[in-house]
Amino acid sequence: MIIASLLDTDLYKFTMMQVVLHHFPGAQVEYRFKCRNEGVDLVPLIPDIEHQIEALCSLRFTEAELDYLRQFRFLKSDFIDFLGLFQMNRKYIAISPSAAGNGEIDIVIKGPWLHTILFEIPVLAIVNELYFRRIAPSPDYAEGRHRLDDKIATIVDDPEMRGIRIADYGTRRRFSARWQEEVLQVCSDRLGEVLTGTSNVMLAMRYGLRPLGTMAHEYLQACQALGPRLRDSQIFGFETWAKEYRGDLGIALSDVYGLDAFLRDFDMYFCKLFDGARHDSGDPFEWGERLIRHYAANRVDPSTKTLVFSDSLTFDLMKALYLRFRDRVIVRFGIGTNLTNDLGYTPLQIVIKMVACNGQPVAKISDNPGKNMVTDLDYLQYLRKVFDIPAELAPAPVSPVGQIAGGE
Incomplete structure (x- = not known):
């Protein structure tokens, strides 16, 4: 089973x-x-x-x-x-x-x-x-462990990465349940406070980690049919979310209609209401720069907001993004396939x-x-x-x- x-x-x-x-x-x-x-x-x-x-x-x-x-x-x-x-x-x-x-x-x-x-x-x-x-x-777990060790070393052995924060988002495309659990155990032991938690609720419960997550694309997609009119569906989705959670779970997903459409709807009210936004498509560097400019244009201090990167991340990409944005916003990462399905086989x-x-x-x-x-x-x-x-x-x-x- x-x-x-x-x-x-x-x-x-x-x-x-x-x-x-x-x-x-x-x-x-x-x-x-x-x-x-x-x-x-x-x-x-x-x-x-x-x-x-x-x-x-x-x-x-x-x-x-x-x-x-x-x-x-x-x-x-x-x-x-x-x-x-x-x-x-x-x-x-x-x-x-x-x-x-x-x-x-x-x-x-x-x-x-x-x-x-x-x-x-x-x-x-x-x-x-x-x-x-x-x-x-007969999986090559030795290769998987070697790759995982190398990735972790790039973080723990680099003093510039001291403040980086990473979460496991790898349940849906994991190599296996057994491997995800081993990866999470190793990361918890070796990364310490760098590992902020996991999206997997069972593993969070089992290992005393923080479960992480807010909304996915399906929520905003469904609002296309459930809202008062299509043009306002994204706004309707964000307002309904805020009504339900009253300040909790305040990371908005930004890519159901593309970043331009997101920024048009994510006005000063939402900039102040939500804790931040999640990136899941497009150039992450451009996305981060545009979000920072958008917050500033709406009289919100970007350094008080969180940008969550979760699109096709590797450890090298996380490090580059962290160095680009760490002094200007709160940066968080949710890494999936490259963490939980990297044993040498094509995912x-x-x-x-x-x-x-x-x-x-x-x-x-x-x-x-x-x-x-x-x-x-x-x-x-x-x-x-x-x-x-x-x-x-x-x-x-x-x-x-x-x-x-x-x-x-």
């Missing part, structure tokens, strides 16, 4: 789920899976994926897990009580070979948002682990993204066109017009049957 606990997921799944319970309990959504690696045959994994999902759907939160969640002031008692009744339902997820016949698989998650939101992270972790069990039945670039809410297409158009995902041409054109998105950031649409572009 790959997933042994419903806490084996990212914190932002729970923080978004609480918003869904309190504000959008009737929302209906659809998610789809995409593997961006070419030539990877995942079809032979389908029986094992099915078996693991059956096991996932048998899990319930334990009393110890619920008690752990109750200690966080931003999680309300009625939400924890709901989790005490919660169980994933197998009828909401379907897996099949792609009609393209090229080794791709279709994973479709469709149903009430409140009852489907927790599928994404464990299903991605299941696909990853089963794939690497097949291609590397899978897999995602599960929301593509519809309440029967309406929803989309993400980021500053990295390779991460975009759109299934409806008319909606794409409308979205571009409403948010004044340059054509080079908007991809050609793809078939709604499993063929989406996506990234994280």
Whole structure:
């Protein structure tokens, strides 16, 4: 059983789920899976994926897990009580070979948002682990440990990195559950206060670490269908978030419509209200410089705000970003694949993204066109017009049957 606990997921799944319970309990959504690696045959994994999902759907939160969640002031008692009744339902997820016949698989998650939101992270972790069990039945853990030691040394042996702060964001694309846990143990022992925590709630509970996370793309995407009008959907998402959390969890995601659109909506009110922003696409150096200028233009001291970098990070890139911004803003890093899936094998670039809410297409158009995902041409054109998105950031649409572009 790959997933042994419903806490084996990212914190932002729970923080978004609480918003869904309190504000959008009737929302209906659809998610789809995409593997961006070419030539990877995942079809032979389908029986094992099915078996693991059956096991996932048998899990319930334990009393110890619920008690752990109750200690966080931003999680309300009625939400924890709901989790005490919660169980994933197998009828909401379907897996099949792609009609393209090229080794791709279709994973479709469709149903009430409140009852489907927790599928994404464990299903991605299941696909990853089963794939690497097949291609590397005897993993080279020695190589993985050597690489991890080298990365840690670049931080602990460099006096210029004394103030850097790093978190583990690697659950969805980890090599395996066992390897993520070992990596986190080693990082906790050797990095000390440099390691600020992990997005994985189960491991945070197990090792006394801080669980980290706020919102993901699906939240702002869903607001395209749930808000009063499309143009105000990003504003609606931020205002609803602030209403729910009253100052907690104050890191805003900046790349659902591209940075230009984010900055237009992230006015002085939001600059002062939110603690900072998270980068997840586009040039991180340019993004940081523009955020600093934006805060200053809105009469906010940038040094009081946090910039979280989480896009395709390596240790070398984190070090360069830290040296660029450390004296001007609070800098934080969330590193995923390069931390939890670096044993010498090519990682899978897999995602599960929301593509519809309440029967309406929803989309993400980021500053990295390779991460975009759109299934409806008319909606794409409308979205571009409403948010004044340059054509080079908007991809050609793809078939709604499993063929989406996506990234994280």
